[in-house]
Amino acid sequence: MDMLRQPVEGPSVWTGADLEGDRSWTYALSHEQVADLDRALCEVKRRGLDIAEITRADFPLPSLEEDLARLLSELRDGRGFAAVRGFPVDGYALEDVEKMYWGLCTHLGTGVTQNSEAGLIHCVTDGQRRPQMGTRGVGNPGPVGLHIDLADCVALCCVRQAPDDPFSTVASAMHIYNEILCQHPEWLPRLYEGFVWTRRSEQNSDEPPVSNYKVPAYSYAQGVLTCRFNAGWSRTGMQELDQALTGEEEEIFRFIQKVASEHCFRFPLHPGDIAFCNNYTVFHGRAGHDPVEEEERKRLLLRIWMDLENVRPFSDEGLVRYGTIRYGRLGWTASDLISGRYREGHRLRADGVPEASV
Numbered sequence: 001m002d003m004l005r006q007p008v009e010g011p012s013v014w015t016g017a018d019l020e021g022d023r024s025w026t027y028a029l030s031h032e033q034v035a036d037l038d039r040a041l042c043e044v045k046r047r048g049l050d051i052a053e054i055t056r057a058d059f060p061l062p063s064l065e066e067d068l069a070r071l072l073s074e075l076r077d078g079r080g081f082a083a084v085r086g087f088p089v090d091g092y093a094l095e096d097v098e099k100m101y102w103g104l105c106t107h108l109g110t111g112v113t114q115n116s117e118a119g120l121i122h123c124v125t126d127g128q129r130r131p132q133m134g135t136r137g138v139g140n141p142g143p144v145g146l147h148i149d150l151a152d153c154v155a156l157c158c159v160r161q162a163p164d165d166p167f168s169t170v171a172s173a174m175h176i177y178n179e180i181l182c183q184h185p186e187w188l189p190r191l192y193e194g195f196v197w198t199r200r201s202e203q204n205s206d207e208p209p210v211s212n213y214k215v216p217a218y219s220y221a222q223g224v225l226t227c228r229f230n231a232g233w234s235r236t237g238m239q240e241l242d243q244a245l246t247g248e249e250e251e252i253f254r255f256i257q258k259v260a261s262e263h264c265f266r267f268p269l270h271p272g273d274i275a276f277c278n279n280y281t282v283f284h285g286r287a288g289h290d291p292v293e294e295e296e297r298k299r300l301l302l303r304i305w306m307d308l309e310n311v312r313p314f315s316d317e318g319l320v321r322y323g324t325i326r327y328g329r330l331g332w333t334a335s336d337l338i339s340g341r342y343r344e345g346h347r348l349r350a351d352g353v354p355e356a357s358v
Contacts, residue, residue, distance in 0.1 A: 001189075001192055002220050002221065002315065003188060003189075003192055003220060004177075004181075004218075004220045004225050005181070005185075005188075006181075007178045007181060007182075008174040008175075008177055008178055008225050010174075011077075011078045011079050012078070012079060012080050012172060012174040012281045013172055013174045013175050013178060014079055014172045014175060015172070015175060015263040015265075016171075016263055016264050016265035016266065019079070019081070019170075019265040020265065025074060025078075025079055025081055025082045025083060026082075026083050026084075026085060027067050027070075027071055027082065027083070027084045027085070028084075028085045028086050029064075029084060029085065029086035029087060030063070032063045033061070033063045033064050033067070034086065034088050035063075036060075036061045036062060036063045036064060037061065037064075037087075037088060037100050037103070037104065038088065038100075040058075040059045040060060040061060040100070040103055041096055041099055041100045041103070043058075044058055044059060044099055044103065045096070045099070049099075051098060051099055051102045051120055051121065051334075052120060052334040052337050052338055053334070053338070054099060054102055054103055054106065055106060056106040056107055058103070059103030059104075059106055059107075061103075061104070061107060064104075064107070065107075068104075068107045068108060071084070071108070071276065072108050072109075072308070075108070075153060075276055075277075075278045075308065076278065076308060076310070076311055076312070079172075079281075079282075080172070080277065080278035080280070080281035080282040081170050081265075081275070081276065081277055081278070081282050082275075082276045083267070083273060083274065083275050083276070084273070084274040084276075085272065085273055086272050087100075087101070087104070087157060087272045087273070087274050088100065088272065089157075089158075089159050089271050089272050090271065090272070094129075094159065097157075097159060097302070098121050098302060101121070101155075101157050101274075101302055101304065102120070102121065102304065104274075105155055105304050105306060108153070108155075108276075108306060108308070109152065109153055109306030109307055109308040109309065110306060110307045110309075110333055110334075111304050111305065111306050111333070111334060112151050112305050112306065112307055112325070112330075112331050112332060112333055113305075113329055113330055113331060113332045113333075113337070113342070114150070114151070114303070114305045114330055115131045115132060115133040115134075115136075115202065115329070115330070116132050116133060116134060116202045116328060116329050116330075117131050117132050117133075117329070118329040118332060118337060118342060119131050120304070120334060120337075121302050121303070121304055122138070122302070122303040122304075122305075123139070123300060123301075123302060123303075124138055124139045124156070124299075124300070124301035124302070124303050125139045125298055125299060125300045125301070126139045126140055126141060126291075126298060126299075127139075127295050127298040127300065128295055129300065133200070133202065134199070134200035134201035134202035135200045135201045136200045136202075138303075139299075141162070141288055141289050141290065141291045141299075142288045143285070143286065143287055143288035144285045144286045144288075145231070145232070145257065145285050146169060146170075146171050146257065146260040146261065146264060146283035146284065146285040147230045147231070147232060147233075147283055147284065147285060148173070148227065148228065148229065148230050148277075148279040148280075148282075148283060148284075149277075149279050149284075149305060150279070150305065150324045150325040150330065150331075151279065151305035151306060151307060151325055151331070152278070152279060152280070152305075152306060152307045152308045152311045152321070153276060153277065153278055153279060153305070153306045153307075153308050153311075154276070154277050154279060154284065154303060154304075154305055154306075155274055155275070155276050155303065155304045155305075155306065156168075156269070156274065156275045156276075156284075156301050156302070156303050157273075157274045157301060157302040157303075157304075158269045158270055158271050158272065158273045158274070158300075158301050159271060159300045159301065159302060160271060160297075160298070160299060160300040161269065161270055161271060161299055162289035162290070162292060162298075162299040163289075163290070163292060163297060164289050164290050165268060165270075165289075166286055166287040166288060166289040166299075167266045167267060167268055167269075167286065167287050168266070168267055168268070168269045168275060168284070168285070168286045168287075169264045169265065169266050169267075169284065169285045169286060169287070170264060170265050170267075170275075170277060170282050170283065170284050170285075171259075171260040171261075171263060171264040171265070171282070171283045171284075172263070172281065172282060172283075173227035173229070173280075173281050173282060173283055174225065174227070174281055175259070175263055176227075176256055176259045176260055176263075176283075177218060177225060177227070179255075179259045180255070180256075180259075183255075184251075184252075184255065187248070187251075187252050187255075188218070190248065190249065190252065191216070191217040191218045191229075191252065192216050192217070192218055192219060192220075193214060193216065194214035194215045194216035194217055194219075194228070195214055195215065195217060195229075195234035195237070195238070196210050196211050196212075196213070196214055196215075196234060196237040196238060196241065197210065197211045197215055197230070197233045197234055197237050197323070197324050198210050198233050198234075198236040198237035198240055199211070199327055199328065200233075200236075202327070202328045202329070202330060203327045203328045204327070204328050204345060206345075207327050207328065208352075209240055210237040210240050210241055211237065211323060211324075211352075212352045213319065213323060213351060213352055213353055215228050215319060215320065215323045215324055216228060216315070216319070216320060217229040219314070219315040219316075219320050220315065221312075221313040221314055221315040222313040224312050224313050226280045226281075226312060226314060226315075226320055227280055227281060228279075228280070228320055228323075228324060229256065230324075231253045231256070231257065233324075235253070260283050264283075264285075266287075269286075269301075278308075278311075280311070280312060305325075307333075316353075316356075317356035318349060318353045318354050318355055318356040319353045321356065322353075322354040322356060323353055323354060326346040326354035327346060327354075329342060331346065331354075
């Protein structure tokens with residue numbers, strides 16, 4: 001097992017104070033760029049394209065090309081976190097916002113499905129638009145601890161924020177690794193061994209409810225460190241297997257959460273804001289908010305999961321990159337949905353790990 005014994009260096013290592021002091025991770029859309037989004041939307045609507053049918057070629061954004069290239073570089077090789085401000089949401093039907101949002105994201109990566117409905121866009125809400133999603137609690141008013149999602153990148157577009165305006169949070173998984181290396185290097189072998197992941201009741205009937213392999217919480221390949229740690233998914237997976245965390249594992253989980261919380265960056269997410277996180281380097285979460293009964297006042301975010309081309313090298317791409325997402329109706333591309341290939345099920349290796357080439 002190749003293990004990094006030196007501190008991670010570079011822009012992916014940061015604290016909340018660092019992001020507070022340097023706001024170059026923020027991209028404010030200009031009037032020209034908003035106009036490009038509107039023109040592209042009008043064209044795909046004229047052609048009658050559904051979301052799954054919209055490709056990058058169908059959604060030209062000439063005035064955004066340079067900014068989106070810089071944003072993608074920030075996600076892959078920089079901080080792993082970026083935000084867009086001023087995305088048009090007011091005055092548009094939600095279906096049109098979804099098409100513009102999807103069209104924008106086609107310039108960054110390949111969107112993949114993220115729930116048992118094979119949804120390419122997931123409504124994060126406790127309202128009527130909440131999708132089927134197994135036992136997941138996405139959209140509930142309670143606080144959401146710092147965590148990673150299952151694809152390469154997560155994008156969260158705020159359409160409507162809760163009235164009490166809860167803040168969002170991000171933390172550097174690379175900074176956390178350096179703290180582990182400094183204070184508890186004896187934990188590294190356990191983290192590199194990894195943990196099982198629950199599938200939150202979204203697997204097919206012929207698939208196990210918990211991964212039959214362990215996904216490394218940290219792994220190292222070709223000079224690049226990758227994080228795949230989600231305490232909730234692994235803890236629940238172990239419980240479903242009637243396994244309990246050891247005392248050391250409990251310490252590890254608490255320490256990661258403590259460091260993440262102490263060094264996170266808190267920021268508002270208002271209508272028209274989009275937050276992007278690289279799930280191999282950044283944890284994200286949010287504060288809780290008061291429940292709202294009226295549907296039209298409920299918090300509503302649109303979430304897209306993306307694969308990013310050339311995102312990084314992996315010690316085992318099938319295990320580390322796809323081991324958390326390729327089951328049931330999760331992890332399929334738009335072209336998989338259109339062709340019907342998603343009905344065949346994900347291809348697996350003999351050890352149950354998804355095939356990286358698919």
